[in-house]
Amino acid sequence: MDLFDGGETEGKEQVRERIEALRREVEHHTYLYYAKDAPEISDAAFDSLMRDLRELEAANPEFFDPSSPTQRVGGYVGDQFAPVRHEKRMYSLDNAMDLAELDAWFDRVEEFFGELPALNCELKIDGSGIALTYEDGVLVRAATRGDGTTGEDVTVNVRSIRDVPLRLRAEGLEGVAREGSLEVRGEVYMPKSSFESLNRAAEEEGRPAFANPRNAAAGSLRQKDAAVTASRDLSTFVYAIADESSVSAAGQSDLLAWMGESGFHVNPDVERCSSRGEVREFCEHALELRESLPYEIDGVVVKVDSFALQTAMGFTSRAPRWAIAYKFPPEEKTTVLRDITVQVGRTGKLTPVAELDPVVVAGSTVARATLHNEDEVVRKDVRIGDTVVIRKAGDVIPEILGPVASLRPGSAVPWRMPEACPSCGSAVIREEGEVDYRCISIDCPAQSVERLIHWVGRGALDIDGMGEEIVGRLVEVGRVTDVADYYTLDEDELAALDMGRLNKEGQPIRLGRTVAKKLVDQIDQSRLRPLARVLFGLGIRHVGKATAETIAAAYGTIDALMEATEEDLAAVEGVGPKIAHSISAFLHTPKNAEVIARLRKNGVVMADEPADGGNELAQTLEGLTFVLTGALVESGMTRDEAASELKARGAKVSSSVSKKTSYVIAGEAAGSKYDKAVSLGVPVLGEADLMTIIETGNPPAAS
Known part of the structure; x- marks a missing residue:
């Protein structure tokens, strides 16, 4: 009918x-x-x-x-992602880097409860954190983890991921304990095979490859076009909920069961354990599984199973006390060292680099690894032709551990640093007391490119979007030869910049109007950066961020600094003769002085205005030393900005913790500095304390 x-x-x-x-x-x-x-x-x-x-x-x-x-697949999202505040903060996890540290966590849990409660073990997925919000069982919002408090709205993109339920199944809805919204959390990941296919396609099309599946997942999640995200073959595993009271679950194992019934993709390799031995067995089993799994894992997450007991243990300023991430030892592989090349840095430093037969280590392909300096090459006795053992330090930086001596070819000979710079052919020197060789030619092309890249980087002039590829092309076409040339670029010529690649139609790929406009805006903004950033950006040897801030505070303007004698500079606290000589020699080299003059002509300010229109802030923090660690979430400040606020009030801000440290300010995911402060008995403050100090100008009251 x-x-x-x-x-x-x-x-x-x-x-x-x-x-x-x-x-x-x-x-x-x-x-x-x-x-x-x-x-x-x-x-x-x-x-x-x-x-x-x-x-x-x-x-x-x-x-x-x-x-x-x-x-599931939407259209174009737009230029930016809206901020989304999570229902509750998404905490990081403390790490146990070996079984001894895992045992220490067991001890703390056992001491708290008097016995070891039931624990839940799950694989630690190496992906990108995500929060999914459902209202009346329907997906209404998806957000990245962001800083833990606020993420980015990627709802349209997440809807394209096939294993994310757009609405909860009826079985799951029966387990919802209260009306309204609920926020579940998990990980977006890219399968190993999909990652390899994506990078092969990128190589064929002349695009940069992703470093590892985690970065590929994060990048794919933030695509402006959801159809691109849909094409990337992303998947999810969910494992947490913002508010445990929103579902009828007594603990983590119950929650995972509810999630499975609700339609979520839950990792099957999970186990409820009642003893340390069972947890260790799970960790050993997971390590054995690691290579064969279709996705990347980097450890095991162990949690107190009961939600009531989790609440009793609570949180530190950065992580739950009731959970720990046991991290796997670095994965080691062998490959052949085909050559040792030499890379020239922005200060003329020569760094030997191992050129390797490509090998997949900890989820990404490694073809090069730094050997640091000639002494390190000699110490490890690695030679061209050797089969070497390689791993990633912290699962990030490729590191050669040493050769497999039994596989060394008879033709392999010890390596030595070349006597001439591979970039310009000038002689290289090694100053007494130093481990590094350097090229002393100021006209060395390699140093020029590195200096240009350093100038636009974070901590220096921070010209967002001006990456190595664009800088390289500007140098290749002869448009930029020194940092002052950045300030003569205009939107039209940047938009027309040939990137040195062809599209599928065989036409040159241009930088384009959108990127060009952003770059010109960023260049304009960089003209007003503080003097310390300019000094750091110039790449003066021995002048890091802290020294640049010290010099800027002492002189205020580039003109005053250039008039200072070497003796004047050496008298500044924290500088000394060696740094003073380096600064004076740099500023009075004619070529460098000419570049500084052109920077001034092109509108780069290179002078700091006194705070509050000329009124100096009261130096109420004078004599105190602060150390900042972790991410500052609530204030939205960077650590550099917070340090500047403290210094403006007379404080000293150090990069390391010692017994002389007055306070450590710990933000989210605070690391070893937090641990050292606790061990030394140094007072640890939170971000709220930092904001109070900045607002009142007063140090914390003695307790």
């Missing part, structure tokens, strides 16, 4: 019911395929159901539902 025979209203109701039935059927099979890995129908049959649903929805737009399975 025709659906519309017997009255339009009755026919429309039948169409609506058919659409709803198809939606439930597609959701059911999506759940079986992604969450349970147990499909009941073929891909062709699933495609047929989806096609029928799309056709019915297109013919009946009045029944549109944003949570329909057909609405």
Whole structure:
């Protein structure tokens, strides 16, 4: 019978019911395929159901539902992602780097409760954190982890990920304990095979490759076009909820069961353990599984299972006390060292670099690794042709541990630093007491490029978007030869910049108007950076951020600094003769002085105005030494900005903790400096204390 025979209203109701039935059927099979890995129908049959649903929805737009399975892939999102404040803070986890540190955590838990409670062990997925918000069972928002308090709205992109339920299954809704919204949390990851395919395609198209699957997942999640995200084959595992009271679960194991019933993709490798031995066995098993899994893991997360007991233990300023991340030891591989090349840095430093047969280590392909200096090469006795053992320090930086001596070819000979710079051919020297060789030619092309890259980097002039590739092309075409040239660039010429690659049609790829406009805006903003940033950006040897701030505070303007004698500079506290000589020699080199003059001509201020329109702040923090560690979330300040506020009030800000440290200010994910402060008995303050100090200008009251 025709659906519309017997009255339009009755026919429309039948169409609506058919659409709803198809939606439930597609959701059911999506759940079986992604969450349970147990499909009941073929891909062709699933495609047929989806096609029928799309056709019915297109013919009946009045029944549109944003949570329909057909609405996963959206269109263009826009230039920015809106900020989203999480229901509750997303904490980081403390790490146990070995079994001894894991045992120490067991001891703390056991001491707190008098015995070791039931623990839940899960694989630590190496992906990008995500928070999913559901209202009345329907996905309404997805946000990145961000700084733990505020993330970015990536809802449209997350809707394109096939294993994210757009609405909770009926079984899951029965376990929701209160009305309103609930926020579940997990990890977006990219399977190893998809990561390899993505990088192969990038190589073929001349695009930069992703460093590892975690970066690929994070980058794919923040694409402006959700169709691009959908093409990247992302997946999720969920494992947490912002507010445990929002579901009927007594603990972590109950929560994971509820999540599975609700339609979420839950990792199957999870175990409830009752002893230390069982946890260790799980960790050993996970390490054995690591290589064979289709996704990257970097450890095991151990949690007190009971939510009531978790609440009793609570949190530190940076992490829950009831959980620990046991990190796997660095993965080690062997490969052949084919050559040792020499890289010239911005200060003329020569660094030997190992050129390797590509090998996958900790999720990414490694083809090069620094050897630091000639002494390190000699100490490790690595030679061209050796089979070497390589790992990633902290699962990030490739590091050569040493050669496999039994596999050394007879032709391998000890390596020595070349006597001439590989970039300009000038002689290289090694000053007494130093481990590094340096090229002493000021016209060395390699140093010029490195200096240009350093100038635009964070901590220096911070010209966002002016990356190595763009700088390299500007140098290659002869448009930029020194940092003053940045301030003569205009939007039209940047937009037309040939990036040295061809598109699929064989036409040159241009930088484009959008990027060019952003770069010109960033260059304009950089003209007003503080003097300390300019001094650091110039790349003067021995002048890091702290020294640059000391010099800027002492002289205030580049003109006053250039008039200072070497003796004057050496008299500044924290400078001394060696740094003074380096600064004076740099500023009075004619080429450098000419560049500084052109910077001034092109509008770079290079002078600091006194705070508050000329009124110096009261030096109420004079004599106190602060150390900043972790991310500052609530204030939105960077650590550099917070340090500047403290210094403006007379404080000293150090990069290391000692017994002389007055206070350590610990933000989110505070690291070893926090631990050292605790061990030394140095007072630790939170971000709220920092804001009080800045607002009042007064140090914390003695307790």
